[in-house]
Amino acid sequence: MKENKLIKKTFSLQKDLTDCGVGCLQSLVQYYGGNISLETLREKSGTAKTGTTLLGLHQCANSIGFEAEGCEADVDALIEHGEPVILHTIIDQKFEHYVICYCYNLSENHQFLIGDPAKGLEYWTREYLEEVWQSKTCLTLKPNDQFQKKEQTETEKKKWLKNLIKEDQEAIYTIIFLGLIFSLLGMSMSIFSQKLIDDILPKKKTSVLLLSISFLGFLLFAKVIIQALRELYIIKQSKSFNERINKNFYSSLLHLPKMFFDSRKVGDFVARLNDTQRIQTVIKQLITNTAVDVLGILISAGFLFFYSWKLAMVCIIISPVIFYIIFSFNKKIIDAQRNVMQSYSINEANYIDSIRGIEVIKGFSKQDMFIKRNETIFGLFQARIFELGKLNLTIALYSGMVLVSFLLIILGFSSYNVLNGEIKTGELMAIIGISSSLLSSITNLALVTIPIQEAKVAFDRMFEYSSLEKEKTEGLEITEIKSIDIANIDFRFNGRSRLLNQISFSLQKGNITCLLGESGSGKTTLTEILQKNYLPENGEIIINKNTRLKDVSITNWRSLTGIVPQNIQMFNGSILENIILEEQIDQQKLQKLISLGFDQFINSLPQALLTLVGEEGINLSGGQKQLLGWMRALYHDPQFLILDEPTSSLDKENREFIYELIQKLKSEKVIFIISHYLEDLKEISDEILTIKKTQITNYLVS
Numbered sequence: 001m002k003e004n005k006l007i008k009k010t011f012s013l014q015k016d017l018t019d020c021g022v023g024c025l026q027s028l029v030q031y032y033g034g035n036i037s038l039e040t041l042r043e044k045s046g047t048a049k050t051g052t053t054l055l056g057l058h059q060c061a062n063s064i065g066f067e068a069e070g071c072e073a074d075v076d077a078l079i080e081h082g083e084p085v086i087l088h089t090i091i092d093q094k095f096e097h098y099v100i101c102y103c104y105n106l107s108e109n110h111q112f113l114i115g116d117p118a119k120g121l122e123y124w125t126r127e128y129l130e131e132v133w134q135s136k137t138c139l140t141l142k143p144n145d146q147f148q149k150k151e152q153t154e155t156e157k158k159k160w161l162k163n164l165i166k167e168d169q170e171a172i173y174t175i176i177f178l179g180l181i182f183s184l185l186g187m188s189m190s191i192f193s194q195k196l197i198d199d200i201l202p203k204k205k206t207s208v209l210l211l212s213i214s215f216l217g218f219l220l221f222a223k224v225i226i227q228a229l230r231e232l233y234i235i236k237q238s239k240s241f242n243e244r245i246n247k248n249f250y251s252s253l254l255h256l257p258k259m260f261f262d263s264r265k266v267g268d269f270v271a272r273l274n275d276t277q278r279i280q281t282v283i284k285q286l287i288t289n290t291a292v293d294v295l296g297i298l299i300s301a302g303f304l305f306f307y308s309w310k311l312a313m314v315c316i317i318i319s320p321v322i323f324y325i326i327f328s329f330n331k332k333i334i335d336a337q338r339n340v341m342q343s344y345s346i347n348e349a350n351y352i353d354s355i356r357g358i359e360v361i362k363g364f365s366k367q368d369m370f371i372k373r374n375e376t377i378f379g380l381f382q383a384r385i386f387e388l389g390k391l392n393l394t395i396a397l398y399s400g401m402v403l404v405s406f407l408l409i410i411l412g413f414s415s416y417n418v419l420n421g422e423i424k425t426g427e428l429m430a431i432i433g434i435s436s437s438l439l440s441s442i443t444n445l446a447l448v449t450i451p452i453q454e455a456k457v458a459f460d461r462m463f464e465y466s467s468l469e470k471e472k473t474e475g476l477e478i479t480e481i482k483s484i485d486i487a488n489i490d491f492r493f494n495g496r497s498r499l500l501n502q503i504s505f506s507l508q509k510g511n512i513t514c515l516l517g518e519s520g521s522g523k524t525t526l527t528e529i530l531q532k533n534y535l536p537e538n539g540e541i542i543i544n545k546n547t548r549l550k551d552v553s554i555t556n557w558r559s560l561t562g563i564v565p566q567n568i569q570m571f572n573g574s575i576l577e578n579i580i581l582e583e584q585i586d587q588q589k590l591q592k593l594i595s596l597g598f599d600q601f602i603n604s605l606p607q608a609l610l611t612l613v614g615e616e617g618i619n620l621s622g623g624q625k626q627l628l629g630w631m632r633a634l635y636h637d638p639q640f641l642i643l644d645e646p647t648s649s650l651d652k653e654n655r656e657f658i659y660e661l662i663q664k665l666k667s668e669k670v671i672f673i674i675s676h677y678l679e680d681l682k683e684i685s686d687e688i689l690t691i692k693k694t695q696i697t698n699y700l701v702s
Helices: 006-011 020-031 038-045 054-063 075-081 126-132 150-186 188-200 206-254 258-262 266-307 309-327 330-356 358-363 367-419 425-447 449-466 523-530 554-559 575-580 587-603 622-635 652-668
Strands: 066-072 085-091 095-105 111-116 120-124 137-143 483-491 500-508 512-516 538-543 561-564 640-644 670-675 687-692 695-700
Touching: 020 038, 020 054, 020 085, 020 095, 020 111, 038 054, 054 066, 054 137, 075 095, 075 126, 111 126, 120 126, 150 206, 150 266, 150 449, 206 266, 206 449, 266 309, 266 330, 266 425, 266 449, 309 367, 309 425, 309 449, 330 358, 330 367, 330 449, 358 367, 367 425, 425 449, 483 523, 500 512, 500 523, 500 538, 500 670, 500 695, 523 640, 523 670, 554 561, 561 622, 575 587, 575 622, 587 622, 587 652, 622 652, 652 670
Parallel strands: 512 670, 512 687, 561 640, 640 670
Antiparallel strands: 066 137, 085 095, 085 137, 095 111, 111 120, 483 500, 483 538, 687 695
């Protein structure tokens, strides 16, 4: 395929398109044998509500194991290339769209096989392709060694689940064994009924009757005790598993890069944490009810063969019918369950957003608007639950009707055999009881696929997060920060235009550097890069003139770095707990911190350091939160101090205190301040930088 400078051209193509872009990418992932969720592709491509860009698709494709290249081509080049290509088209001369050109098919009247996310596969003539493909831009993709096949993903999923439940193996085997004993004891009543009707009562064996009742009582009491013991093991296993899977998922979540959290809603995380319960519910069902059903089928079939091999064969023949009826709904059930879970995430996010924004809602008297929004979101959630419920009801109805029909057939067949003298009346009663148990177990076994599919969807949602690449904490260890040199840093969010372009400046110990810029100019993004929360696209950050920041351990670097953000996050606890963020208090560090001048702030609080901040710091004012943020940053004695609008919420007296504090700290720390405007910062800054239109202007304070 002929190439030119399209990649540069693509990087400047920032008009958003619809979700068809990631749809094409997902189709190609599946075409090459992979399995990546649409949500992951949206996140990696920077897809917003309005869609993604060709640049976003290029970045996403490279990150998931493709060698992607933006190209300019013509129709002849497509034919010569012969491999799938994503095309940027314009439909009806106004709608921008992405499609996949799979191949040129000679057998179909020389037409192109096109994959359209909105329509599926279809054939286009050369004339129509040239009409809609006016831009002549496309994206070629070829899997490389990093491309993960579906089989590999499934293997990793099984390994992850196996590691989760390996500690439960002893409990699971015990539960299944007790279930076997429970099933055998469950047959005792049917056998006793048969002997009672056919042998004991007709022959008036009083002594045998008393002995049989005593033995039956022993078995029934044993059954109750075994059931209680089994339930105890189930409860213990559930507790252990829930704690373990929650810890595993929560730990994986907290070790993901910060950028991952910046693009997601809290409600989605909450919903996925709750998915752990769905998985445990199914595991519990598999090792209890399902295991018992399997054992029940084997035992019941054995007894039926003993009483009447003909009836046993009838049950075996009709069992697949029940499975077929239930399995025919499989795909609909999976889709419905996935829709319910997605709606649940959206609903959770809406609740959290509403509660967090209650001040704004009340301040603008927008309760009615948010009530209507909640009705819409919750209504969609309930509608999807309703659809899933209808599917489950339909399955239960069909399988129940089939089950009743089969029982009537068995009743009629066995009754006919009684009239013909082939079986006795007691045997008829035993057969009916055993057949009912057998068919009920078969139905339960078929229906278990529904919760299994639900758990699979939940598991896939959890694994999607747990399998993401964690922050790499290993690296070099440094003990001191004397200088930080930022050299030619570029940064952009996926699918978006460059936010930072060739940024270069230096930070020195003993100097106070201030960065000014408008909102959205990239100031806060730059601080995220300096904290190793975001990775630059190009360029280097050099520490102490000899060490690259990307080579330094994240844990080590963050232990030397402190930030006072504009918005201070509070945790529900005391002032002291919010400052130290540790289990043990270092009294020496705490006293050193207070001696910097924070004693007046602490003494002004109702219970000093033990004052409760309340949820999200509701008991504190904005200025108090900011002072607490200062104390939190300084308690850990950082060598590099990043200050984001460090006095925005403070009154004049406290602003002056903070400016004096900055001057005190100047000689022992690298200090970097970002702000919208100079205010009094001009008096304390040694150097002022201005960021505008992706670049920095540097000048010394006169």
